[in-house]
Amino acid sequence: MAETAAPPAHPDERLVRVGPLARLLTRPDIGAFVGALGVYLAFGYFARGVDWLGDPGIAANWTDQAAQYGIVAVPVALLMIGGEFDLSAGVMIGSSGLLLGYLTTHADMNIWPAILLVLLFGLAIGFINGYTVVRTKLPSFIVTLATFFVLQGVNAAGTLKLTGQTAIQNIDSASGFDSARRFFASDVTTYGFKVKVIWWIGITIVGAWLLAKSRFGNWIYSAGGEPNSARNVGVPVARTKITLFMMTSGIAALMGIIEALELRSMQSKEGIGLEFIFIICAVVGGCLLTGGFGSVIGTFFGAAMLGMVQLGIVDAQWDSNWTYTFQGAILFAAVLLNTAIRARMRRAR
Amino acid sequence: MAELKPLVQLDRVRKEFGAVVALEEVTLDVYPGEIVALVGDNGAGKSTLVKLIAGVHQPTSGQIVLDGEPVRLSSPSESQRHGIEVVYQDLALANSQPVYMNMFLGRELVRGPLRQLDRPRMAQETRQLLDELDIRIDSPRQTIRDLSGGQRQGVAIGRAVHWAQRLVLMDEPTAALGVQETKRVEEIILRMRDRGRAIVIVSHSLDQVFRISDRICVLRRGRQVGIRATPEVDADEIVSMITGLR
Numbered sequence: 148m149a150e151t152a153a154p155p156a157h158p159d160e161r162l163v164r165v166g167p168l169a170r171l172l173t174r175p176d177i178g179a180f181v182g183a184l185g186v187y188l189a190f191g192y193f194a195r196g197v198d199w200l201g202d203p204g205i206a207a208n209w210t211d212q213a214a215q216y217g218i219v220a221v222p223v224a225l226l227m228i229g230g231e232f233d234l235s236a237g238v239m240i241g242s243s244g245l246l247l248g249y250l251t252t253h254a255d256m257n258i259w260p261a262i263l264l265v266l267l268f269g270l271a272i273g274f275i276n277g278y279t280v281v282r283t284k285l286p287s288f289i290v291t292l293a294t295f296f297v298l299q300g301v302n303a304a305g306t307l308k309l310t311g312q313t314a315i316q317n318i319d320s321a322s323g324f325d326s327a328r329r330f331f332a333s334d335v336t337t338y339g340f341k342v343k344v345i346w347w348i349g350i351t352i353v354g355a356w357l358l359a360k361s362r363f364g365n366w367i368y369s370a371g372g373e374p375n376s377a378r379n380v381g382v383p384v385a386r387t388k389i390t391l392f393m394m395t396s397g398i399a400a401l402m403g404i405i406e407a408l409e410l411r412s413m414q415s416k417e418g419i420g421l422e423f424i425f426i427i428c429a430v431v432g433g434c435l436l437t438g439g440f441g442s443v444i445g446t447f448f449g450a451a452m453l454g455m456v457q458l459g460i461v462d463a464q465w466d467s468n469w470t471y472t473f474q475g476a477i478l479f480a481a482v483l484l485n486t487a488i489r490a491r492m493r494r495a496r
Numbered sequence: 497m498a499e500l501k502p503l504v505q506l507d508r509v510r511k512e513f514g515a516v517v518a519l520e521e522v523t524l525d526v527y528p529g530e531i532v533a534l535v536g537d538n539g540a541g542k543s544t545l546v547k548l549i550a551g552v553h554q555p556t557s558g559q560i561v562l563d564g565e566p567v568r569l570s571s572p573s574e575s576q577r578h579g580i581e582v583v584y585q586d587l588a589l590a591n592s593q594p595v596y597m598n599m600f601l602g603r604e605l606v607r608g609p610l611r612q613l614d615r616p617r618m619a620q621e622t623r624q625l626l627d628e629l630d631i632r633i634d635s636p637r638q639t640i641r642d643l644s645g646g647q648r649q650g651v652a653i654g655r656a657v658h659w660a661q662r663l664v665l666m667d668e669p670t671a672a673l674g675v676q677e678t679k680r681v682e683e684i685i686l687r688m689r690d691r692g693r694a695i696v697i698v699s700h701s702l703d704q705v706f707r708i709s710d711r712i713c714v715l716r717r718g719r720q721v722g723i724r725a726t727p728e729v730d731a732d733e734i735v736s737m738i739t740g741l742r
Contacts, residue, residue, distance in 0.1 A: 360612040362604045369590045369601060379552075379588040380655070381573035381602035439592060 175433020179448035190459035203338040213454025214347035220428035221354040222395040224446040230371035230438030231287040235294035240418030243403025248315030258323040269400025277392030281385040306415035319411040332409035355443040372439025431481040509558035518544040526694040533705040536715035551575035579661030587652040596622035596636040646677030
């Protein structure tokens with residue numbers, strides 16, 4: 148039986164041979180890694196005023212910035228692979244930080260139960276996003292855009308009413324602040340590497356493991372790539388998507404907590420605009436806008452790349468307004484590259 | 497044969513979509529080891545009936561009875577839990593995933609305390625199943641996109657056979673296939689019947705219906721026109737039942 152089904156001795160001549168190098172380059176994470184390495188070396192040249200390549204203090208700076216992007220970019224990438232967007236991921240950072248500030252400075256809570264409440268708040272917003280998308284079948288682009296604007300208004304008006312200012316100050320007056328800060332927002336080494344960077348790496352590892360090794364990861368791929376087929380064979384597509392939205396908002400809330408602890412105060416406009424940065428990281432990491440394809444490891448390198456650009460432009464003593472232009476150029480290059488790679492993969496088959 | 501109990505019973509099942517009656521009062525018993533063909537013109541309600549049993553839609557009135565117990569099949573996974581599998585017209589395959597993953601999609605095997613995907617075991621069990629059913633695919637690790645139409649059909653049917661404890665529903669399983677591939681798929685269907693599963697097959701090809709079915713259930717514009725034992729009718733009678741013309 149097994150003999151009759153064995154593959155034919157000579158392979159199908161219709162199949163094009165793909166070399167190992169070409170095969171390697173079609174992997175989204177490798178592309179992002181090569182890009183990040185290129186940006187790193189480029190600033191080694193342009194930022195000659197400082198020891199860009201060798202100084203750990205400088206690496207501490209850009210990894211801090213990259214972690215700021217990369218932590219939330221992980222669930223945003225998973226969500227994109229699952230076929231959905233979350234435009235409210237940026238503003239959620241502000242909402243969560245402000246809520247933490249309110250609970251500790253105005254409701255006089257200890258910081259730890261306040262942190263727990265903020266995380267639950269994040270999960271709840273994510274559930275609302277996900278449930279609305281699944282039930283109404285509206286594009287998540289629209290649903291989360293609405294959430295974005297609603298929260299933006301709440302952040303600004305709420306903060307003003309509460310404090311008469313545009314920020315909540317003195318979060319460090321909360322009891323338990325120091326222990327929480329050590330856990331979420333301290334420096335790790337003498338060079339000033341932030342504990343945030345460990346969170347970034349840890350969340351990336353968990354995200355990558357989930358995607359590659361777990362049933363949930365398999366469901367993410369099929370929910371994004373072939374939702375109808377997935378639903379018909381019994382994959383819980385709705386539950387998968389709602390979980391992804393909750394992960395995104397929940398981790399955005401974690402980011403808000405980290406920032407509030409680090410800065411000891413929270414601006415009402417915090418986080419706005421970051422939602423697009425997260426999406427850029429995910430796209431650089433190989434995530435397709437149509438879902439069903441992408442990489443968490445690639446997203447990690449996407450965040451690293453954007454962090455380096457942000458700090459490298461300063462260290463090269465260029466006008467920092469160029470940062471946006473660079474981000475745009477990186478996004479465009481990544482999309483072109485992804486499209487080319489996909490076309491190549493299809494041809495290779 | 498009298499002691500055989502029906503695996504699936506439809507009892508005066510009716511389905512309305514808003515003001516449209518898609519299906520009125522269908523009653524049908526399906527027994528183990530038999531193939532029931534569902535025939536009728538476009539819009540006769542065949543696909544609606546399939547979707548009711550598959551758990552995609554729920555009947556407006558009437559009930560679906562399994563082992564003498566009325567059940568509510570509220571979702572595809574609910575139907576699957578009752579041992580009912582569907583081979584959809586569009587096959588419901590994840591084209592970018594390997595064959596073995598399609599076999600187990602939604603019911604992946606896991607191992608270890610972290611419950612990670614057991615890819616080697618899924619691939620191995622898939623290989624076994626493909627060999628048993630004589631579905632010719634080089635490797636269970638091939639991507640669906642790389643397969644021919646007949647091979648894809650084989651994967652979809654193999655998946656149904658693997659999981660169905662009770663009933664396999666097939667919506668036009670050979671509509672997109674050539675002569676050779678159709679023959680092979682029909683052989684697989686007959687082997688499945690010999691394993692004691694009940695099979696309901698929707699087909700437009702009367703030749704095929706007469707080749708493989710045991711009974712024929714005819715629908716016309718949502719109404720059940722009649723059920724005939726295949727050896728006791730000829731094609732002319734079935735055609736006149738389908739069209740309503742004498």
